Amino acid sequence: TLIDLKTAALTGRGILQSWSFDYIVVGGGTAGLTVARRLSQNASKKVLVLEAGRSGVGDPLVTIPQNSYSFLGTDIDWLYSTTPQTNAAGQRINLSSGKVLGGDSAVNGLVWVRGPTKEYDAIQDLGNPGWNWKTFSKAMRKAEKLNVPRQELVDEFGFTVKPTSLGSRGPVDVSFPAFLPLQHQKFINASVQLGHRFNEDPYNGNNEGVFYSLSSQTSRAVRETSEFAYLDPVLNRTNLIVFSHAVVTQLKLVTAGTNRYSSTGVWVRFPDGSVTFARANIAGGEVILAAGTIRTPQLLELSGIGDKNILKPLGISVKVDLPGVGTNYEDHTLTILTYKLKEPYLSFDAFGYVPGLKEEQQELYKQGKGWLTFANSVLNMAPLDRILNVTERRVAKTILETKPPTISNPLFKSIKGDIFSGVPQVEYLLFNSFSGGTVKEANRSYVSMAIQHLHPLSRGSIHINTTSIDDHPLINPNLLESEWDKWFLAKTTAYGRRFFQTPAFQEIFEQEEIFPGPNVTTDAQWEQFIKDTVGAGYHSVGTASLLPKAQNGVVDTKLKVYGSTNIRVVDLSVLPLLLSAHTQPAAYAIGEMAADILKAVW
Numbered sequence: 001t002l003i004d005l006k007t008a009a010l011t012g013r014g015i016l017q018s019w020s021f022d023y024i025v026v027g028g029g030t031a032g033l034t035v036a037r038r039l040s041q042n043a044s045k046k047v048l049v050l051e052a053g054r055s056g057v058g059d060p061l062v063t064i065p066q067n068s069y070s071f072l073g074t075d076i077d078w079l080y081s082t083t084p085q086t087n088a089a090g091q092r093i094n095l096s097s098g099k100v101l102g103g104d105s106a107v108n109g110l111v112w113v114r115g116p117t118k119e120y121d122a123i124q125d126l127g128n129p130g131w132n133w134k135t136f137s138k139a140m141r142k143a144e145k146l147n148v149p150r151q152e153l154v155d156e157f158g159f160t161v162k163p164t165s166l167g168s169r170g171p172v173d174v175s176f177p178a179f180l181p182l183q184h185q186k187f188i189n190a191s192v193q194l195g196h197r198f199n200e201d202p203y204n205g206n207n208e209g210v211f212y213s214l215s216s217q218t219s220r221a222v223r224e225t226s227e228f229a230y231l232d233p234v235l236n237r238t239n240l241i242v243f244s245h246a247v248v249t250q251l252k253l254v255t256a257g258t259n260r261y262s263s264t265g266v267w268v269r270f271p272d273g274s275v276t277f278a279r280a281n282i283a284g285g286e287v288i289l290a291a292g293t294i295r296t297p298q299l300l301e302l303s304g305i306g307d308k309n310i311l312k313p314l315g316i317s318v319k320v321d322l323p324g325v326g327t328n329y330e331d332h333t334l335t336i337l338t339y340k341l342k343e344p345y346l347s348f349d350a351f352g353y354v355p356g357l358k359e360e361q362q363e364l365y366k367q368g369k370g371w372l373t374f375a376n377s378v379l380n381m382a383p384l385d386r387i388l389n390v391t392e393r394r395v396a397k398t399i400l401e402t403k404p405p406t407i408s409n410p411l412f413k414s415i416k417g418d419i420f421s422g423v424p425q426v427e428y429l430l431f432n433s434f435s436g437g438t439v440k441e442a443n444r445s446y447v448s449m450a451i452q453h454l455h456p457l458s459r460g461s462i463h464i465n466t467t468s469i470d471d472h473p474l475i476n477p478n479l480l481e482s483e484w485d486k487w488f489l490a491k492t493t494a495y496g497r498r499f500f501q502t503p504a505f506q507e508i509f510e511q512e513e514i515f516p517g518p519n520v521t522t523d524a525q526w527e528q529f530i531k532d533t534v535g536a537g538y539h540s541v542g543t544a545s546l547l548p549k550a551q552n553g554v555v556d557t558k559l560k561v562y563g564s565t566n567i568r569v570v571d572l573s574v575l576p577l578l579l580s581a582h583t584q585p586a587a588y589a590i591g592e593m594a595a596d597i598l599k600a601v602w
């Protein structure tokens with residue numbers, strides 16, 4: 001049952017006053033709704049989901065794939081930005097995130113991709129038995145339902161996929177879009193011409209090379225979110241109560257023996273500002289945090305779980321002194337090159353100057369066809385050898401002899417071990433519009449290439465600096481702090497130019513680079529360029545890491561917060577290391593795995 005507290009506060013308050021819950025899920029985002037659906041399949045278990053945002057049902061901002069970044073600045077955006085980044089020219093970097101049922105799955109770029117086996121196994125090797133490729137891939141398959149592309153789409157665009165590598169019965173439909181821009185088709189050729197491998201089966205534990213990537217959308221081109229995929233089909237369950245416009249302000253903790261705390265429930269703020277308590281069942285009730293990488297550490301700290309040196313000065317009574325909370329924060333770093341298409345080729349920029357094009361495409365979309373079905377669908381995941389020459393590889397080795405200051409020894413060792421062993425280190429992808437630069441002609445079409453560093457070594461933090469839930473925590477990804485991150489991103493960004501010098505791209509792109517432009521040529525200029533323009537990949541992880549406590553971990557292998565008896569974290573804040581992949585499949589997988597852990601005691 002979905003109850004919007006904006007319109008049904010009385011009903012909501014009544015339920016909270018008379019019920020206690022077996023599971024209280026804080027945050028109805030990607031992982032939160034996954035775990036809620038699985039746990040509510042047992043009709044004797046009462047499940048409550050508390051989501052700060054509204055529903056995304058029927059909202060074209062959410063449903064239409066091509067609108068994926070249009071939520072920026074709207075009512076479904078948390079409007080985060082980082083603290084000034086000292087190693088990136090003082091930039092405050094945008095980190096918009098979905099404040100809506102479905103969370104980031106309702107606003108993201110729809111890319112659906114997995115990393116290679118080694119990266120999931122590395123999570124286990126850090127001291128987390130049971131968290132490996134085998135368990136992650138099983139959970140990702142459980143979440144997904146592949147729609148094999150229709151023959152006409154295969155014929156037109158060349159899509160390839162190996163159906164046995166993906167799930168076929170999960171809630172989240174994954175499909176190829178019904179349209180692939182010419183420039184994305186050419187990106188496959190350009191990559192191959194540069195010596196990159198074409199990968200026909202990137203979902204089975206080896207994602208190296210250039211490939212057609214799936215998109216989290218139905219075969220009718222409606223975006224899949226965790227709300228549409230996991231929640232909507234089970235809305236009639238009376239033991240599952242979902243509140244929208246419900247802001248959780250704090251967890252209530254009581255002592256449960258020496259050095260241990262239990263949560264008896266959470267405080268919920270209603271849209272009118274009033275606060276009501278949601279009670280966890282005394283017998284075995286669990287509080288499940290799924291508020292995402294930015295808000296989960298905030299809630300832990302506001303509730304007295306975190307580093308005492310941060311909590312005490314704010315007057316917060318320290319329940320569990322857990323210094324790992326809010327640390328090990330990591331995001332992919334991203335830079336952009338922009339080129340102009342030759343006439344008459346078009347990108348989405350043409351919506352702004354070709355009369356009638358938008359209307360024509362809106363009509364086509366009603367039949368599940370055309371440009372609006374497309375968000376992104378070709379990726380190139382490249383290992384180091386593909387990008388760096390012999391001399392550069394030698395320099396890379398020298399830089400990597402020194403551990404950067406903010407990453408722990410085990411994490412550094414783990415990543416470093418993979419850098420020279422064929423694991424993708426950089427991703428190239430195209431944005432089908434002008435996405436970086438200042439000089440834009442009004443009636444021409446542009447395409448930007450994004451360059452994403454997949455395994456940065458800099459680590460940042462997310463901590464509160466006030467006791468109010470309404471103040472965003474200080475979000476400091478510490479981008480480009482490590483020498484490796486700066487050097488490698490500069491090298492891989494410079495390499496991006498080479499795609500535009502291939503015959504495949506020369507056919508359709510003007511030769512002159514628009515951004516950063518031909519004046520950037522030396523190593524020093526590239527480094528300055530990336531410092532001035534680096535962005536985040538919107539793939540934040542790690543602030544409540546799944547790691548042994550002695551390694552600054554926050555949750556154990558059952559996702560239970562150290563020092564607590566019944567508080568779990570199930571969102572991406574538990575992921576201790578980023579993958580060579582965009583992060584939504586991992587969020588669904590962690591939700592699935594969390595549900596299995598909790599169901600095991602039924």
Ligand SMILES: Cc1cc2nc3c(=O)[nH]c(=O)nc-3n(C[C@H](O)[C@H](O)[C@H](O)COP(=O)(O)OP(=O)(O)OC[C@H]3O[C@@H](n4cnc5c(N)ncnc54)[C@H](O)[C@@H]3O)c2cc1C
Binds near residue numbers: 052102107110248571
């Ligand atoms: C712009 C953008 C583009 C992206 N593109 C891609 C992509 O193309 N492919 C991909 O794989 N990944 C992508 N990602 C990343 C991916 O979507 C996320 O990493 C993933 O969905 C996060 O899942 P989560 O469950 O950890 O958090 P979320 O899905 O963000 O869920 C957290 C939920 O908690 C709610 N919440 C927070 N605080 C409170 C509170 N106090 N009370 C109540 N509710 C609260 C939030 O409103 C939200 O609904 C993108 C992300 C963004 C932002």
